[in-house]
Amino acid sequence: MSQAPNLEELQRQALAELAQAGDAAALETWRVRYLGKKSVLIQTLRALGGLPPDERRAAGARANQLKVALESGFAERKRVVETLALAAGKEALDISLPGGPVLLGRLHPITAVVREICGIFMRMGFEIAEGPDVETDYYNFEALNIPADHPARDSFSTFWVERQAGSAGPPLLLRTHTSPVQIRVMEKRQPPVRVIAPGRVYRYEATDATHESMFYQIEGLAVDRGITMADLKGTLAQFARLFFGPERKTRFRCDYFPFVEPGMECAIDCFACGGKGCRMCGNSGWLEILGAGMVHPEVLRRVGIDPDVYTGFAFGMGVERMPILKYGIDDIRLFYSNDLRFLRQF
Ligand code: 2U9
Numbered sequence: 305m306s307q308a309p310n311l312e313e314l315q316r317q318a319l320a321e322l323a324q325a326g327d328a329a330a331l332e333t334w335r336v337r338y339l340g341k342k343s344v345l346i347q348t349l350r351a352l353g354g355l356p357p358d359e360r361r362a363a364g365a366r367a368n369q370l371k372v373a374l375e376s377g378f379a380e381r382k383r384v385v386e387t388l389a390l391a392a393g394k395e396a397l398d399i400s401l402p403g404g405p406v407l408l409g410r411l412h413p414i415t416a417v418v419r420e421i422c423g424i425f426m427r428m429g430f431e432i433a434e435g436p437d438v439e440t441d442y443y444n445f446e447a448l449n450i451p452a453d454h455p456a457r458d459s460f461s462t463f464w465v466e467r468q469a470g471s472a473g474p475p476l477l478l479r480t481h482t483s484p485v486q487i488r489v490m491e492k493r494q495p496p497v498r499v500i501a502p503g504r505v506y507r508y509e510a511t512d513a514t515h516e517s518m519f520y521q522i523e524g525l526a527v528d529r530g531i532t533m534a535d536l537k538g539t540l541a542q543f544a545r546l547f548f549g550p551e552r553k554t555r556f557r558c559d560y561f562p563f564v565e566p567g568m569e570c571a572i573d574c575f576a577c578g579g580k581g582c583r584m585c586g587n588s589g590w591l592e593i594l595g596a597g598m599v600h601p602e603v604l605r606r607v608g609i610d611p612d613v614y615t616g617f618a619f620g621m622g623v624e625r626m627p628i629l630k631y632g633i634d635d636i637r638l639f640y641s642n643d644l645r646f647l648r649q650f
Contacts, residue, residue, distance in 0.1 A: 309344050309348055311348070311366055311367065311370050314344055314345070314370065315370050315373055315374070318334075318338045318374055318377075319373070319374075319377055321334060321337075321338075322334055322338075322374075322377050322378065322381050323381070325381060325385065326385065326388075327385060327389070328385065328386075328389075331378070331381065331382055331385060334378070335378060338374055338378075339371075339374055339375065339378065345367065345370055345371055345374065348363075348367050349364075349367050349368075349371070352364050352367065410647075410648070410650070411650075412639075412647065413627055413639065413647065413650040414520055414623060414624065414627075414639055416650060417623055417626055417627050418502050418520060418522065418623055420547070421502075421522050421543075421547065421621075421623070421626065422500055422502055422522065424542075424543055424546045424547060425500045425522075425524060425543070426500070428539060428542065429498055430498045430499060430500045430524060430526075431498065431499055431500070432499070432500055432501075432502065433485050433486070433488075433489050433499040433500070433501050434485060434501065434502075434503060435479075435482070435484055435485035435488055435501070435503070436479075437478060437479060437503070437504055437506070438465055438476055438477070438478060438479075439476070439477055439478070439479040439484045440473075440474045440475065440476060440477075441474055441475040441476075441477060442474060443479075443484035443487050443488065444460075444462075444477055444479050444480060444481070444483075444484050445457065445460075446606075447484070447487045447603065447606050447607065448483050448484075448487065448562065448563040448603060449562045449563050449600050449602050449603050449606075450562045450563070454562060456561075456562045460480040460481070460507065461480075461507050461508040461509050462477050462478070462480055462506075462507075462508055463477060463478040463506050463507075463508050463517075464476070464477050465477055465478060478505075478506035479503075479505055479506065480505055480506065480507055481505050481521055481523065481620060482501040482502070482503045482505060482521045482522070482523045482620075483501075483523060483563060483618075483620070485499075485501035485503070485523070486499060486501055486523065486525040486618070487603075487606075487607060489525075490525075490527065490604075490607040490608075490609060491607050491608070494609070495527040495528045495529070495609060495614045495616075496526075496527065496528040497525060497526065497527045497528070497616070498525070498526045498528075499524070499525050500522060500523070500524050501521075501522070501523045501524075501525070502520065502521070502522045502623070503520065503521065504518055504519070504520055505518070505519060505520070505521045506518050507519075511637060513634065513635040513636060513637065514636055515636065516624070516636050516637065516639075516640060518640075519622055519623070519624050519636070520622070520623035520624065521620055521621065521622060521623060522620070522621055522623055523618065523619065523620040523621075524539075524618065524619050524620075525599070525616060525617075525618045526539070526616055526617050526618075527599065527604070527609065527614055527615070527616030528614060528615075528616070529613065529614055529615075530615070531614075531615045531616055531617055532615070533566075533598060533617070535617060536596055536597075536598070536617035536619070537554070537556060539617070539619075540554060540556075540570050540594070540596060540619060541554045544570075544572045544593065547626065547630070548572055548575065548593075548629075548630060549575060551575075552572045552573060552575070553572065553573040553579075554570055554571070554572055555570070555571045555572075555573070555590055556568045556569070556570055556571075556596075557569055557571070559595055559597075561595060561597060562600070563597075563599070563600050563603050563618070564596070564597025564598055564599060564600055564618055565597065565598060565600045565601075566597055566598060567595065567596070567597035568595070568596050568597055569592055569594070569595050569596075570592070570593055570594050570595070570596055570619070571590040571591055571592045571593060572590070572591055572593055573589060573590060573591075574588075574589050574590060574591050575591075576632075577589065584632070591629055593621060593625070593626070593629065594619055594620060594621035594622075595619065595620055595621075596617065596618065596619035596620070597617070597618060597619075598615060598616065598617055598618075599615070599616035599617065599618050604616065624636050624639055627650075
């Protein structure tokens with residue numbers, strides 16, 4: 305059986321030799337001898353597996369100490385040698401070598417899509433408005449024509465926020481849509497109003513391929529004298545063409561949301577099959593992209609806008625759904641699981 309190497313002696317000898325290494329070539333020779341694959345140190349580390357467990361622990365700790373000492377000694381000596389070479393006018397770096405790849409940061413795909421969509425509406429004359437993620441029951445529900453006993457509350461499964469002990473006030477929640485932002489805007493000003501409200505929203509729901517408990521919404525609101533459904537349809541058709549491609553057709557069908565009357569869903573013709581029907585559109589030829597409608601008179605009244613004088617349209621979309629449809633992504637969770645292989649594709 306071969307004798308265990310004397311690691312103290314090895315360390316002393318290695319560091320003494322390292323102190324003598326005066327140029328890059330000598331450093332490399334030293335590195336191969338003491339840290340290379342065939343070095344005593346690496347062989348010792350490899351042999352640890354064959355030792356009985358109690359011996360292995362102690363021998364492993366010692367070998368690791370040696371490894372750290374040699375590696376840090378080497379890094380320090382390399383720095384000294386390079387500095388001395390530079391000071392002596394010898395080039396330590398070969399500046400003619402091609403550079404390595406530089407990893408650049410990039411926007412998260414959802415940030416990029418939020419910016420793209422907001423850009424489209426800003427060019428149509430909308431301005432951006434933002435508001436708090438933690439809202440009151442009033443702004444999230446009551447002001448939007450959803451009283452406490454309204455059945456629609458079930459479809460907005462809510463994260464309620466506990467108040468700090470001793471703090472009194474109305475019930476708090478994580479907003480389930482960005483609509484409170486538009487309510488706050490209308491409270492402060494009289495029409496004309498044209499705003500886009502992008503931001504995070506929260507739903508107390510199980511996560512699966514099509515649901516996340518936090519996701520992004522972009523909502524829009526336009527209120528003025530004489531606004532009609534034709535304005536809404538024209539605005540959304542233009543959005544569909546600018547985001548999904550100039551050929552896109554739009555289809556509007558009735559839907560129900562408590563804050564709009566009439567309410568509608570907007571779909572585009574399926575660009576995967578050209579409207580013939582395929583797996584992506586569930587054979588219908590259409591892809592639903594958002595919900596919309598004419599602002600409910602009661603919602604206008606509550607913020608002090610006279611519904612006999614003014615009318616408005618509103619719409620709302622789940623942001624993740626837009627790139628999911630555009631790029632054929634099959635799972636919403638990919639956006640929030642920090643897998644760089646996915647995120648780097650955008
Ligand atoms: C005010 C008045 C009306 C916003 C609207 C929708 C229809 C809608 C959904 C799309 C997918 C939510 O993320 S989603 O689940 N939204 O269908 N949103 S109308 O209506 C408003 C907003 C603010 C003051």
